[in-house]
Amino acid sequence: GRARERGAPEMPFTPPSPAQQLAAIGITRKGGLLSLEAYPKSVRNSDKEKEVLQRILTPDEESFQSIPTPDEDDWLGYRKVKDQTFAKYVKSKPKRAGTGTKIYLLPISETEDLTNFPPKGALKMIVSAFFGLEVEMLEAVSITCLGGIGSRREEDDRSTWTQYNAQDILSALGRRKPRDAHTLCAFTMHDIYKKGFNFLFGLARLRSGVGIFSFHRQDPASPSCEFWNGGTERQPVDDALLLRRAAATLCHEISHTFGLKHCTFFRCLMQGSNSLGESESRGLALCPVCLRKLTWNLGISPADRYFKLLRAFEARPSAFGTAAAWIRRRISLARLEEKAFPPSRVGGSGEKERKRANIKDGPSKPKNKNRNLGRPRARVDARFCVEAERAKATVKATSPRSKSKSPARPKTDRGERKSRKGAMSPRALRQLSGEALFSAVREAILRKWYDLGVAWKVLDANRDGRIDIREFRKGLEAVDFDWLNERVTLQLWRNIDQNEKGYVSFTEFRRALGRRSKSEYCCTGPRGRQKT
Numbered sequence: 001g002r003a004r005e006r007g008a009p010e011m012p013f014t015p016p017s018p019a020q021q022l023a024a025i026g027i028t029r030k031g032g033l034l035s036l037e038a039y040p041k042s043v044r045n046s047d048k049e050k051e052v053l054q055r056i057l058t059p060d061e062e063s064f065q066s067i068p069t070p071d072e073d074d075w076l077g078y079r080k081v082k083d084q085t086f087a088k089y090v091k092s093k094p095k096r097a098g099t100g101t102k103i104y105l106l107p108i109s110e111t112e113d114l115t116n117f118p119p120k121g122a123l124k125m126i127v128s129a130f131f132g133l134e135v136e137m138l139e140a141v142s143i144t145c146l147g148g149i150g151s152r153r154e155e156d157d158r159s160t161w162t163q164y165n166a167q168d169i170l171s172a173l174g175r176r177k178p179r180d181a182h183t184l185c186a187f188t189m190h191d192i193y194k195k196g197f198n199f200l201f202g203l204a205r206l207r208s209g210v211g212i213f214s215f216h217r218q219d220p221a222s223p224s225c226e227f228w229n230g231g232t233e234r235q236p237v238d239d240a241l242l243l244r245r246a247a248a249t250l251c252h253e254i255s256h257t258f259g260l261k262h263c264t265f266f267r268c269l270m271q272g273s274n275s276l277g278e279s280e281s282r283g284l285a286l287c288p289v290c291l292r293k294l295t296w297n298l299g300i301s302p303a304d305r306y307f308k309l310l311r312a313f314e315a316r317p318s319a320f321g322t323a324a325a326w327i328r329r330r331i332s333l334a335r336l337e338e339k340a341f342p343p344s345r346v347g348g349s350g351e352k353e354r355k356r357a358n359i360k361d362g363p364s365k366p367k368n369k370n371r372n373l374g375r376p377r378a379r380v381d382a383r384f385c386v387e388a389e390r391a392k393a394t395v396k397a398t399s400p401r402s403k404s405k406s407p408a409r410p411k412t413d414r415g416e417r418k419s420r421k422g423a424m425s426p427r428a429l430r431q432l433s434g435e436a437l438f439s440a441v442r443e444a445i446l447r448k449w450y451d452l453g454v455a456w457k458v459l460d461a462n463r464d465g466r467i468d469i470r471e472f473r474k475g476l477e478a479v480d481f482d483w484l485n486e487r488v489t490l491q492l493w494r495n496i497d498q499n500e501k502g503y504v505s506f507t508e509f510r511r512a513l514g515r516r517s518k519s520e521y522c523c524t525g526p527r528g529r530q531k532t
Contacts, residue, residue: 013076015067016083016265024085024265025057025288033057038090038296055334056302057288063330064287065267075272076264084261089293094259095207096297101182103133103254106173107140108188108212114140116189117215118243122316123187126247127254129312132300133182139454143190146172154191154199158223166192166203166212173210183209183257187250191216191224201279202249204256211253217276218245226276240319245276247319248284255290258297265289284323303336437488438495442513444479452510466503469493 019029026034033054036044043049070077084092105124107114114120120137128135143149143164149172150165169186177184185204192200192214202213216222220229220238229235234242252269263270266287273279286294295302310327313320330336449455459467459475472493476484484492496512497504504512 013067013070013080013264015069021059021066021265021289024083025059025292026086027054027057031058035087035090052303052334052336056306056330056336057292058334059266059288060333063285063326063333067264067267067271073274074278075262075274081262081264081272083264084289084293086289086292086296089259090296092259094297095182095209095257097131097133097182097258097299101133102178102180103127103131103135104138104178104181104184105135105250106138106184106186108143108146108169108186108190109140110142110144112140116219117187118239118246122243122319123247123250125312125315126320127250129305129308130251131254131258131294132298132305132308139449141454143188148172152193154193156224158228161191161216161224163191163193163199164188166194166200169212170203170205170208170210173212174205174208177208177210181209183211183254185211185213185250185254185257187213187215187246189215189219201273201276202253204253206256206259206261209257211257213249213253215242215246218242218249237318240316243316243319244284244323245280248279248282251284255286255294258294260290260293263287263290283326284320285326303334304338306331306336307338438492441476441479441481441492444481445475445513448479452513455513456506456509466505467509468503469497472496 016024022029028034031054033050036050043053067076075081105120105127107117107120109117124135124137146169149168152163152165154161154163169192173184173186192203192212194200194203199217200214201217202211204211217224217226219225219234219242220227221232221234222228229238248269255270260270262272266289267282268287268290269282269284270286270290271278271282273282291302295305306327310324310331313324313327317324445455446452449458455475456467458478459471461471461474469490473489476482476489476492494500496509498508498512
């Protein structure tokens with residue numbers, strides 16, 4: 001959600017008809033499912049599984065309300081948003097979640113005290129149940145650590161505060177995104193904005209898989225909140241209220257990174273919003289159109305997802321009691337049973353199903369029945385073929401006589417590939433030396449602790465503001481470089497302790513580990529003058 005765009009032209013929105021809603025889901029008037037060619041053969045040939053999927057996706061008026069005619073201040077009241085049906089979504093070839101990928105959550109705070117944030121454990125639980133992926137919560141970083149974030153001053157009749165440029169934050173997150181991450185989503189109590197908008201609840205980039213959202217205007221104790229409680233302290237019910245609002249905005253923004261655009265068919269979590277009141281009215285549920293998009297992308301069963309979400313909501317009844325009651329009603333209406341069919345068979349998470357993910361126009365060619373002539377080749381989109389992506393991720397050795405100004409890359413055997421997380425194999429690491437070995441150690445430290453500030457706090461065990469060679473050696477053991485002998489360890493240490501004092505400060509530590517090639521992680525973004 002975001003505030004109204006300044007100077008935006010008014011464009012009328014016509015609510016879709018029931019026939020248009022069914023067409024967007026991919027259901028015929030007689031109840032048949034369309035676009036089944038995107039699903040694996042096990043679903044297409046199973047009448048039982050198609051029936052269960054049809055019952056889940058068929059809307060009822062009580063659960064899925066139509067979008068009313070918007071007011072001039074609503075999200076759809078002055079802009080024309082392109083419709084995204086399920087068929088259009090599949091044809092757009094969105095980025096799909098591969099095996100082993102994660103969702104990373106990153107708090108942005110100026111202090112280590114996150115008591116004013118919603119509970120991190122609850123947010124992690126809701127996101128994991130909503131998307132069916134592993135979720136990892138990273139250590140908090142500050143706006144200053146991101147570097148190069150523009151800001152401006154905002155004020156009203158209650159207070160004055162600083163807003164930060166959301167697009168600059170997304171650019172910084174794109175440089176810091178872990179290699180095994182499908183999505184890196186940051187959240188903060190700072191207010192954020194984008195050029196042309198008064199403020200933003202959140203912003204995400206579909207292709208790069210990064211997002212940022214703000215709790216600033218969702219906190220009932222914040223004077224900027226639309227439903228301010230009138231004080232500076234939260235009331236007993238405010239914590240649950242903030243958690244529900246934060247979870248809704250977080251799931252909304254992360255869904256954008258899976259290619260879902262704003263919904264224009266039902267009252268849905270994926271609707272855009274101009275105000276907190278409009279955001280509250282859309283609820284926490286996905287409409288059948290968006291539900292089919294997300295579950296197809298993730299390769300999970302919509303029924304299995306409902307049961308996981310129900311357990312997560314029931315764990316926090318004060319915040320998600322209404323959402324849990326809604327899911328129980330949907331389970332009853334659709335006559336669902338837990339684990340009705342394996343999740344991997346519904347959305348096409350297998351290799352063959354990924355190759356079939358591109359919907360073809362017109363009838364498909366008949367299969368060749370003559371075994372001697374071989375089977376016809378399938379049309380494969382490289383973005384859905386995991387093996388094709390892995391085959392491209394080879395590590396090329398840099399020649400010592402190369403005229404390139406970029407730092408030398410770690411040398412590996414010909415044809416050797418990186419692992420899923422981007423780390424080199426132990427065999428390849430033992431063959432490195434000199435600058436290549438130091439680059440590998442530097443990358444391992446950043447992969448382990450993600451941020452040099454966090455790595456410094458861990459390595460500086462005695463909190464004396466400096467790191468010596470013994471603490472550095474323990475850090476090498478933590479990143480699986482304990483096989484290095486004393487001579488090699490001393491050579492690596494001299495790359496950091498260039499003055500040979502026997503210890504290094506944080507400035508020296510950051511300067512030594514901050515020199516990275518383009519393929520490595522960045523701790524801080526480029527420094528520059530802040531925008532006003």
